[in-house]
Amino acid sequence: MTTHAVTDRTERSEGREGTAEATQSMRTPAALADAERWTAHNYHPLPVVIAEAEGAWVTDVDGRRYLDFLSGYSALNFGHSHPGLIAAAHAQLDKLTLTSRAFVHDQFAEFCQSLAQLCGKDMVLPMNTGAEAVETAIKVSRAWGYRVKGVAAERANIVVAENNFHGRTTTIISFSTDPDARNDFGPYTPGFTIVPYGDLDAIAAAIDENTVMVLLEPIQGEAGVLVPPAGYLAGVRALCDQHNVLFAADEIQSGLGRTGRTFAIEHEGVVPDMYLLGKALGGGIVPVSAVAANRDILGVLRPGEHGSTFGGNPLACAVGAEVVRLLRTGEFQKRSAELGERLHAGLNKLIGHGVVAVRGRGLWAGVDIDPALMTGRQVSERLMARGVLAKDTHGSTVRLAPPLVVTEEDLDHALAQLEAVLTEGA
Structure with missing residues (x-):
């Protein structure tokens, strides 16, 4: 190369x-x-x-x-000023940069389709930052739990791992075990069960009739690039299938080529219900994030329930589509x-x-x-x-x-x- x-x-x-x-x-x-x-x-x-x-x-x-040797915490997987990404951004800057989601623009469908196909999923919900993608997955899983699984109102529970890093919003830090991210920012959002990372038995014990999602990083980045034991992610997939629970893989740092595969979870041959993407999806040029899932999951959202003025904007879509093209070559x-x-x-x-x-x-x-x-x-x-x-x-x-x-x-x-x-x- x-x-x-x-x-x-x-x-x-x-x-x-x-x-x-x-x-x-x-x-x-x-x-x-x-x-x-x-x-x-x-x-x-x-x-x-x-x-x-x-x-x-x-x-x-x-x-x-x-x-x-940091690459913007994996936001710069393709390096600084990658010529293809810069060209895509420049071309779009001369035409259209923002419409809001009140209208459809000409870059939107191509980006969403290409990313959905890269993930092997039906649909994409584009946002801006990684934390927004995580917040999106939380809302989608709860709505799915109430509207599809039949969980009683206000009882939905999500299982997460210790030493996780999914962002720093008030909801996300509610299930952080990092004192720097969490201390003095309460009261905290309920609805999360924290278990040791890599402990399959702990996840099995935490899942109950109200569990709607298991949310994990296939490799924990902020914790020190922690790789889980062999078979762990496959075991989580089996538990989620057994108990009708969604499995969301936070690939915001680990995905899009960083580990030698398109997604880190591929190293175990596992396909999650939701991919949470960000960082490198914007090519180091603009913040772009997304949740990719099938229609029976993302389709639970109704107009007005979730959104972002800048999510899926024309500039982001033009750059994101070029990122997908780069990854398609392998x-x-x-x-x-x-x-x-x-x-x-x-x-x-x-x-x-x-x-x-x-x-x-x-x-x-x-x-x-x-x-x-x-x-x-x-x-x-x-x-x-x-x-x-x-x-x-x-x-x-x-x-x-x-x-x-x-x-x-x-x-x-x-x-x-x-x-x-x-x-x-x-």
């Missing part, structure tokens, strides 16, 4: 030199200070101010170049699978040398750093100083998720920088 991510070797060498102190020269300190002053502190970003990007590389306001899924083997082989060599454990699939990995050596934040900061951007989670874990257009050379370079950081910290 020839990608637009390939960069001149001299430029890359220059971008790899220097230290954190050298990075924060010229415009960077002032830009960081302005961001600190004028924005709410709901994030703790690394001290880098990005101005331009292409492929797997970004450039800061002072001209320093970095390999992006090229990105294959690339993720092949380069993923290279990534995990390199990471596994670091176990016992500053790394405690490695998890993940495809071009997605959670790397547990020996806490006696340094924190995940410290690793991320030292990687940044070496020209590689990654992000920590839960103290000692670093998440790696390069764009699927990353080259073998860039992958090897990032692994070498991680090894150097761990060696220096020993």
Whole structure:
């Protein structure tokens, strides 16, 4: 695969030199200070101010170049400024960007049909953010429970997993076990049962006559790229079939090529009742999310019961349809699978040398750093100083998720920088 991510070797060498102190020269300190002053502190970003990007590389306001090994939490699966996606956006910007759902526009049907077919489903309900897709699935499953399954009013229950990350709305944080997301934001929405992730017996025990949905991430991303035990997702599918319960797969981070398959749940040959999609669906250009399901599920919604002014807008549909076209070739899924083997082989060599454990699939990995050596934040900061951007989670874990257009050379370079950081910290 020839990608637009390939960069001149001299430029890359220059971008790899220097230290954190050298990075924060010229415009960077002032830009960081302005961001600190004028924005709410709901994030703790690394001290880098990005101005331009292409492929797997970004450039800061002072001209320093970095390999992006976070990819916007998988929103940039196809890299920065992918030419096909940019062209689709540009073409649509010149014609029509918004109608609201009060009218139908000429990009809507193509996007919905192509995405539904990619998922093997009858229908699509487009929204904007991943959290909106999750909220949509919650409402749809409850309506289905009352109108189809026959659950008594106000009794619908949804089973979820500990350490989940489905978003940060007030309803979603009601079933979060992350204190940072949950604490001080109550009162909380009822109707959820939380069970340990990967524990099939716990799900079986939690399901009752009022259960309408089991909602899971096929791989838990924010928790540290946690892969469930073999057979778990297939077991959940069987339990849902047995008890007439919907199975929703939150593929917002794990889907659309990230793990070497179109959807992470495919690794177990499982088909959920609902796919929850987002992030990469917008190509890193616009926020696009969707729920894909069959007519007997999404068809329970009636006009006026759910919607979004911007959901399914012309610009989003034009970009989203191009994303689907890219995935139809299978090229990105294959690339993720092949380069993923290279990534995990390199990471596994670091176990016992500053790394405690490695998890993940495809071009997605959670790397547990020996806490006696340094924190995940410290690793991320030292990687940044070496020209590689990654992000920590839960103290000692670093998440790696390069764009699927990353080259073998860039992958090897990032692994070498991680090894150097761990060696220096020993």
